[in-house]
Amino acid sequence: xxxxxxxxxxxxxxxxxxxxxxxxxxxxxxxxxxxxxxxxxxxxxxxxxxxxxxxxxxxxxxxxxxxxxxxxxxxxxxxxxxxxxxxxxxxxxxxxxxxxxxxxxxxxxxxxxxxxxxxxxxxxxxxxxxxxxxxxxxxxxxxxxxxx
Amino acid sequence: xxxxxxxxxxxxxxxxxxxxxxxxxxxxxxxxxxxxxxxxxxxxxxxxxxxxxxxxxxxxxxxxxxxxxxxxxxxxxxxxxxxxxxxxxxxxxxxxxxxxxxxxxxxxxxxxxxxxxxxxxxxxxxxxxxxxxxxxxxxxxxxxxxxxxxxxxxxxxxxxxxxxxxxxxxxxxxxxxxxxxxxxxxxxxxxxxxxxxxxxxxxxxxxxxxxxxxxxxxxxxxxxxxxxxxxxxxxxxxxxxxxxxxxxxxxxxxxxxxxxxxxxxxxxxxxxxxxxxxxxxxxxxxxxxxxxxxxxxxxxxxxxxxxxxxxxxxxxxxxxxxxxxxxxxxxxxxxxxxxxxxxxxxxxxxxxxxxxxxxxxxxxxxxxxxxxxxxxxxxxxxxxxxxxxxxxxxxxxxxxxxxxxxxxxxxxxxxxxxxxxxxxxxxxxxxxxxxxxxxxxxxxxxxxxxxxxxxxxxxxxxxxxxxxxxxxxxxxxxxxxxxxxxxxxxxxxxxxxxxxxxxxxxxx
Numbered sequence: 001x002x003x004x005x006x007x008x009x010x011x012x013x014x015x016x017x018x019x020x021x022x023x024x025x026x027x028x029x030x031x032x033x034x035x036x037x038x039x040x041x042x043x044x045x046x047x048x049x050x051x052x053x054x055x056x057x058x059x060x061x062x063x064x065x066x067x068x069x070x071x072x073x074x075x076x077x078x079x080x081x082x083x084x085x086x087x088x089x090x091x092x093x094x095x096x097x098x099x100x101x102x103x104x105x106x107x108x109x110x111x112x113x114x115x116x117x118x119x120x121x122x123x124x125x126x127x128x129x130x131x132x133x134x135x136x137x138x139x140x141x142x143x144x145x146x147x148x
Numbered sequence: 149x150x151x152x153x154x155x156x157x158x159x160x161x162x163x164x165x166x167x168x169x170x171x172x173x174x175x176x177x178x179x180x181x182x183x184x185x186x187x188x189x190x191x192x193x194x195x196x197x198x199x200x201x202x203x204x205x206x207x208x209x210x211x212x213x214x215x216x217x218x219x220x221x222x223x224x225x226x227x228x229x230x231x232x233x234x235x236x237x238x239x240x241x242x243x244x245x246x247x248x249x250x251x252x253x254x255x256x257x258x259x260x261x262x263x264x265x266x267x268x269x270x271x272x273x274x275x276x277x278x279x280x281x282x283x284x285x286x287x288x289x290x291x292x293x294x295x296x297x298x299x300x301x302x303x304x305x306x307x308x309x310x311x312x313x314x315x316x317x318x319x320x321x322x323x324x325x326x327x328x329x330x331x332x333x334x335x336x337x338x339x340x341x342x343x344x345x346x347x348x349x350x351x352x353x354x355x356x357x358x359x360x361x362x363x364x365x366x367x368x369x370x371x372x373x374x375x376x377x378x379x380x381x382x383x384x385x386x387x388x389x390x391x392x393x394x395x396x397x398x399x400x401x402x403x404x405x406x407x408x409x410x411x412x413x414x415x416x417x418x419x420x421x422x423x424x425x426x427x428x429x430x431x432x433x434x435x436x437x438x439x440x441x442x443x444x445x446x447x448x449x450x451x452x453x454x455x456x457x458x459x460x461x462x463x464x465x466x467x468x469x470x471x472x473x474x475x476x477x478x479x480x481x482x483x484x485x486x487x488x489x490x491x492x493x494x495x496x497x498x499x500x501x502x503x504x505x506x507x508x509x510x511x512x513x514x515x516x517x518x519x520x521x522x523x524x525x526x527x528x529x530x531x532x533x534x535x536x537x538x539x540x541x542x543x544x545x546x547x548x549x550x551x552x553x554x555x556x557x558x559x560x561x562x563x564x565x566x567x568x569x570x571x572x573x574x575x576x577x578x579x580x581x582x583x584x585x586x587x588x589x590x591x592x593x594x595x596x597x598x599x600x601x602x603x604x605x606x607x608x609x610x611x612x613x614x615x616x617x618x619x620x621x622x623x624x625x626x627x628x629x630x631x632x633x634x635x636x637x638x639x640x641x642x643x644x645x646x647x648x649x650x651x652x653x654x655x656x
Contacts, residue, residue: 005578006579009579009581013321013325023343024342027340027342028340037601037604037605039335039337039338039342041600042331042596042597043328046327046328046331049320049324053317053320053321056317057317057318060317062315062318062580065579065580067578075374076370076373076574079369079370079373080370080567080571083546083567084567086550086563087550087563087566087567090554090560090563091560095551099550102543102546102547102550103543103544103546103547106369106542106546107543110372110373110538110542110543111537111539112537112540120540120543120544121543124547125547128547128551132551138202138203140554140555
């Protein structure tokens with residue numbers, strides 16, 4: 001059993017702690033003179049705690065989890081891309097089209113038959129859109145389907 | 149009998165038609181959420197927050213909705229424990245031990261009914277405990293100064309992992325990360341821009357609601373994709389219910405003991421619902437000895453942990469409502485709702501927002517009753533829901549998460565942020581980093597800093613004030629124990645819990 005995961009995490013957190021602490025020291029003293037607790041005091045304490053505990057992680061790591069490899073990793077990356085794209089096209093294409101595509105492709109990638117997946121996507125998109133825009137009066141973007 | 153009068157006022161709030169309807173919807177939704185695969189209580193409450201928020205509900209109604217969801221999710225969690233041998237959430241783990249064997253012996257309906265009754269009584273005991281204890285604790289908490297509060301927050305983080313937690317150092321890391329995220333934005337007391345890097349969207353800080361939804365809901369989707377668990381599982385048939393009054397009488401003593409033990413475990417820092425149901429189960433097993441057939445489908449083996457975990461879930465509300473310090477993931481999410489409704493949790497809430505506090509408590513009582521009424525006849529519906537394959541369910545949950553976050557701010561920037569939190573949540577979960585301390589850090593960070601500042605102003609810059617009173621020293625000591633005990637007795641307890649489960653798996 002290796003424990004590379006925790007070591008890398010520990011290292012990354014250590015770097016974060018040092019940067020976070022360093023940035024805090026750069027702020028100009030607040031207007032109106034220096035007090036016992038300035039804007040940098042609390043972040044400095046946090047940086048010290050994080051630095052200490054990340055060192056501990058590096059030296060006493062837990063055994064590694066099984067990280068996905070090959071196809072599963074590909075699927076995961078695909079899902080993340082779908083999520084980012086969903087956010088990207090939501091206002092451009094409008095809620096219904098964006099949601100049909102996003103929910104459909106996610107269902108499909110999780111194992112549903114493509115036709116069924118996109119049908120479910122369409123149904124859920126339309127029903128949520130109607131529910132929100134008409135019943136609850138919260139506006140979701142109409143996008144391409146907006147006529148007026 | 150001031151309490152009784154307040155409680156009556158609470159009922160007046162909770163029994164208005166709108167709130168009663170919300171409690172009913174909440175209880176129903178909560179049970180669904182608890183029963184659905186891949187949607188734990190914390191997760192479910194989290195995705196409902198943005199919705200409750202955008203619906204523009206008044207604070208007491210929003211809280212009533214979410215507390216009913218919370219209570220309902222505790223009920224729903226047992227359904228998959230009993231029928232699938234998969235606990236819906238951690239506290240429901242002990243219910244598997246006797247619930248699943250009962251279901252395999254063709255007594256699924258009885259097991260579900262027994263667990264519903266036990267949940268009801270456990271929840272009732274817990275809520276009564278809450279009514280008795282909370283005002284006393286709130287009055288006591290009024291004597292806390294800023295130094296004590298600071299120590300109390302540290303205690304909350306230190307004990308969050310629980311005595312059974314695996315690696316307390318990871319809790320420390322997670323909590324620190326959460327507090328660090330909370331420092332982003334313009335500093336309230338001095339106006340200094342901290343970690344904004346000139347990005348306009350960061351000036352107001354990072355909204356914890358989108359962090360919660362991202363960390364919980366989106367990471368769950370990614371975990372399911374990784375495990376390829378999209379297809380769902382085969383269910384055990386639920387037959388006709390044959391439960392006599394004699395059966396119900398026979399589980400009553402067990403249920404009462406379990407409920408009380410659970411409540412105590414829920415109130416205490418660091419114990420929580422999982423330990424509550426574990427203690428309730430093991431003590432019952434010991435107490436009955438040879439008379440019980442635990443592990444082979446004993447009804448009392450279902451009743452004890454269920455009463456324990458529902459007692460604990462009400463108990464966990466005590467520190468949340470009186471001190472503003474939640475003891476579990478779901479109560480942390482409820483706290484997030486309170487803060488975003490601009491209500492400062494803590495002892496003052498009992499005087500300043502009495503209608504909300506007592507409305508919520510009354511809603512818990514009503515919710516428990518509604519849940520019992522819902523659960524016995526409608527169990528078939530919930531069982532059907534259980535067979536919804538996650539491959540359809542989780543994408544829809546993701547959509548609801550997107551809708552919720554989008555409708556708060558109408559900004560796609562927030563959606564990217566939520567996805568980023570989801571990916572981070574997935575990686576952290578793989579690294580066995582607990583997520584709840586991150587959330588709690590984001591929630592309590594600003595309060596912690598404020599109290600530190602106040603303490604320093606009082607003492608004129610002398611750090612000694614932080615441990616200047618006996619009460620503060622006591623709180624620091626408990627916090628220290630919270631971090632050290634998992635190393636000392638954690639392995640033993642975890643070993644026992646695992647053994648209890650293994651033993652039963654063999655006799656299965």
